[in-house]
Amino acid sequence: MAKKSSSKPGTPKTSPVVEAKPDLSQVRAQIDGIDQQIQALIAERANWAHQVGKAKGKLAAAVDYYRPEREAQVLRRVVDRNDGPLSDDVLVRLFREVMSACLAQQEPLKIGYLGPEGTFSQQAVYKHFGHSAHGLPLGSIEEVFQEVAAGNADFGVVPVENSGQGTIQVTLDLFLTSPLRICGEVELRVHQYLLSRSGRMEDVERIFGHPQALAQTGGWTRTHLPGVEKIPVSSNAEGARRARSADDAAAIAGETAAIVYGLKKIAGPIEDRSDNTTRFLVIGRQAFPPSGNDRTSLLVFIRDRPGALYGVLEPLARRGISMNRIESRPEHGHKWQYAFFIDVAGHCDESPLKDALDEIGQHGDEVRVLGSYPVAIT
Numbered sequence: 352m353a354k355k356s357s358s359k360p361g362t363p364k365t366s367p368v369v370e371a372k373p374d375l376s377q378v379r380a381q382i383d384g385i386d387q388q389i390q391a392l393i394a395e396r397a398n399w400a401h402q403v404g405k406a407k408g409k410l411a412a413a414v415d416y417y418r419p420e421r422e423a424q425v426l427r428r429v430v431d432r433n434d435g436p437l438s439d440d441v442l443v444r445l446f447r448e449v450m451s452a453c454l455a456q457q458e459p460l461k462i463g464y465l466g467p468e469g470t471f472s473q474q475a476v477y478k479h480f481g482h483s484a485h486g487l488p489l490g491s492i493e494e495v496f497q498e499v500a501a502g503n504a505d506f507g508v509v510p511v512e513n514s515g516q517g518t519i520q521v522t523l524d525l526f527l528t529s530p531l532r533i534c535g536e537v538e539l540r541v542h543q544y545l546l547s548r549s550g551r552m553e554d555v556e557r558i559f560g561h562p563q564a565l566a567q568t569g570g571w572t573r574t575h576l577p578g579v580e581k582i583p584v585s586s587n588a589e590g591a592r593r594a595r596s597a598d599d600a601a602a603i604a605g606e607t608a609a610i611v612y613g614l615k616k617i618a619g620p621i622e623d624r625s626d627n628t629t630r631f632l633v634i635g636r637q638a639f640p641p642s643g644n645d646r647t648s649l650l651v652f653i654r655d656r657p658g659a660l661y662g663v664l665e666p667l668a669r670r671g672i673s674m675n676r677i678e679s680r681p682e683h684g685h686k687w688q689y690a691f692f693i694d695v696a697g698h699c700d701e702s703p704l705k706d707a708l709d710e711i712g713q714h715g716d717e718v719r720v721l722g723s724y725p726v727a728i729t
């Protein structure tokens with residue numbers, strides 16, 4: 352949240368007086384002047400960002416110029432400086448767009464996501480990389496992993512968990528065999544809407560939606576549309592696409608899908624939980640240095656012996672390293688053996704996490720660092 356405080360150096364002396372009715376043309380003249388300054392400063396910033404690019408030397412592609420740890424530091428400073436009236440979310444969004452445009456001066460990043468256009472994954476891509484990145488809609492989460500691994504996309508954005516519905520297991524399972532690294536996380540507040548061609552609730556006899564979307568809105572649909580058929584599809588956007596071509600069909604999807612597929616809102620937001628949030632991971636081919644507030648995702652293969660899991664967790668707990676997630680999945684090709692996905696605070700190159708990982712490694716359990724990355728900012 353934006354912090355309220357008394358004015359500080361740099362606060363414009365021309366802030367509008369609220370008591371008297373201001374003169375519209377005078378106020379607009381002020382805004383014109385400020386816009387001119389902002390534009391000049393953005394151009395100056397873009398020139399400096401170009402210099403940074405040169406300072407990095409001759410690199411092969413856009414992906415080589417991208418620095419998520421630096422972007423996180425810039426955005427944290429934006430939040431720290433914010434005295435309102437705009438919220439932290441809004442300011443972070445604006446500054447992300449500026450950095451996205453600055454980076455795209457070299458060449459836009461190519462980001463794979465679960466398509467088609469209009470999915471929440473696409474929203475997560477633009478939330479994290481800004482609109483100067485080039486989104487690449489793909490057919491499945493597996494394809495996102497494949498295209499990043501093959502170098503056809505610079506990064507991928509894949510859903511990993513929802514605050515109400517839990518883990519997206521297909522994503523975790525792909526990490527069991529993939530060489531890719533986790534380079535970031537994105538949290539997206541998910542608002543679901545009932546959408547249709549006509550916008551009339553009385554026309555609806557069938558509802559298309561991704562199984563997660565149908566589950567997130569189960570309470571609402573049972574109350575308001577009891578007995579209506581629910582048809583699971585591969586993505587919310589696919590549901591919107593199908594609803595576009597039938598009078599008696601509706602889709603449950605986000606606002607972006609409504610715009611992309613030309614549907615009207617019947618109702619919404621209709622998610623049962625008001626804090627409905629999906630967490631996405633950014634996957635890439637390289638590791639990045641610490642940003643100052645990082646999280647690390649570990650994949651631990653534990654051999655079948657007494658106290659094996661304790662042996663992994665104890666060195667973390669002893670050093671006061673907080674763990675905010677642990678999840679087990681059956682190991683591929685090893686019946687009744689489990690792999691543990693563990694998220695902990697800190698960066699794997701820094702103490703105390705580095706020391707804990709060294710100690711765990713000495714027990715003979717296989718510990719893979721899937722990635723250390725900046726904690727999501729707003």
Ligand SMILES: O=C(O)C(=O)C[C@]1(C(=O)O)C=C[C@@H](O)C=C1
Nearest residue numbers: 400403417418421422450453454
């Ligand atoms: O600082 C850098 O390394 C830059 O390339 C500049 C900049 C920015 O616009 O601030 C742009 C892209 C990077 O991902 C990080 C930051």
